[in-house]
Amino acid sequence: MPEERYEDSRLYRIRHSAAHVMAEAMLERFPDAKIAIGPPIDDGFYYDFDLPRSLTEEDLQWVETRMKAIVREAHPFTLREVNPDEARQLFRDQPYKLELIDDLVNGRVDENGGQIAEPASQLTVYTQDTFTDLCRGPHVANTQDIHPDALSITYKPPAGAYWRGDENRQQLTRIYGTAWESPQQLEEYLALLEEAKKRDHRIIGERQGLFTISPLVGKGLPLWKPKGAVLRDNLERWLRETQIEHGYQPVVTPHIGNLELYKTSGHYPYYKDSQYAPIDVDGDQFLLKPMNCPHHIMIYKSDLHSYRDLPVRLAEFGTVYRYEQSGELNGLTRVRGFTVDDAHLFVTPEQLLGEFKEVVRLIQSIFNTLGLADFRARVGTRDPQSDKYVGRDELWENAASAIIQACEELGLPYVVEEGEAAFYGPKLDFLVRDVLRREWQLGTVQVDYNLPERFDLEYVASDGSRQRPIMIHRAPFGSMERFIGILIEHFGGVFPVWLAPVQAMVIPVTDRHNDHAQQIAATLNEVGLRAEVDQSKARMGGKIRAAREQNIPYMLIVGDRDIEAGTISVRLRSDEDLGALPLDQFITLVQGQVESKALSLQ
């Protein structure tokens, strides 16, 4: 049975209707408010208002209480068709609605202010109680279909939002709400939000000592502390080795480049606003590198390649700098200096499909290893309306069809979205769901006919002619920073053994056993395992508690009994007790976990 589309669900109608009820209550509180739009969203709804003053906590409380009252009063939602003139009369005091009416009549938008639609000669309005809104619907039959105790607008603070999403236009106040079919569902949703807050990578990063951000260094420039660097280093080493097995060649390129390079690549005008200001050196201008592609291209171009050499796969964990707007920065997931697990493949037209599929398989296997098994693909194509793309139409067609063909041959489900392409070519993005069912955009693969043309790249074909290679840009993680931020939240700080910053905490029963504990840790370190000794003055119970709070996979207790028997007493973070084990038996056990990259979180 096919899954019901959200747009067709009762929940969607409830939320859409709740948005109207919110607008009604807001207009009672602020009779002069101008109303914009109020659609349902994934986990609730919002409505945008132009208000005479900023909202207070009391306003929100009042509106929520009033909404619940309106819902209980059981007003029917009634639908009416009106012609454009009637509509303009109805909303004569609502400038945002008048603008929407004009656009609807001209076929520029649908009634949520989004998609392009057919020009409309008749419009629909919905009324409940005293409030009438321009709206296509659908709605529930009656306000009482909205459960008053499954409704909240105080769970999340109001926010600013631009009218029509355009930063040059009026900024409105957006009030978010959420509504569910039952109070239990609301409870569960709020509990999920709590859980997400506990897993916040910034909180876990602080608690586990993974990274820090110092304003003196600069915002958006995270500093990796030793324990976080372990995580990062393990991921990097694993991916580097995997890529070498797949025929990639590591390269290294500098952190700055001549501005002319980025003008040639065409990056410069597009990234102009998101770059650190150029540095002037002896009359030349240099940029902190905002992307690695042009550097790798120059490596390719430094040799004449035969078709026999292709594909050439150049890989680098390349750190790039982008001057993101300050309001966009967030922990590790949105930063100003980040390392892309980048690679550029130079391929012949015959190789394109096969190489593309190989890249997709590699990304799939990487995600699977980390337990990020729930993902879908999005094919990003050009927005035909926009002029922010370079290259001939024919090249874009070729690239897009190669991507779609690869998805189909691999049986990878995908959706096509216009306007999600890079400026030089269409791309395939991986949208991954974590354990809390939140969706993140991670790996990306792009097919590019344009940069090879701009840099006049060549290879010598079998008939001796010069041919142009095609480039594939790809980054399975996207960036080390964002990826690790998401991994921290996915695992909730409980990392698999191979990634855990500290794999084993040796816990001496008393401080008489400290020296022996040190020897155990030293032996573990010698075989490449990450072990530390807790030499604090706490008692054993306190040390176990501390290790548990850090989610350290193994606690190794050593006291007189163990020294005498030549064993360690192994306790897992799951609280399972493995009892006394000889040290080498323990080493074998952990090395097995590390080598298999086991996801069982014992």
Add this chain to the structure above:
RNA sequence: GCCACCGUAGCUCAACGGCAGAGCGCAAUACUUGUAAUAUUGAUGUUAUGGGUUCAAAUCCCAUCGGUGGCUCCA
């Protein structure tokens, strides 16, 4: 960058015009402990920064810096 909110010890927070505090962490001493917090004592602060109002400012006002939730943007 824009809108709203916030900034007190390393961390989490209290005090909300009238002596700047607690817990965790840190240090010292005692205890020598067998599976989720041993006890006692101690140190820790230009209350983000700069200016203003006031007899008196962590508290009220302004500016700057930084953070959070969104918007726009994005790996």
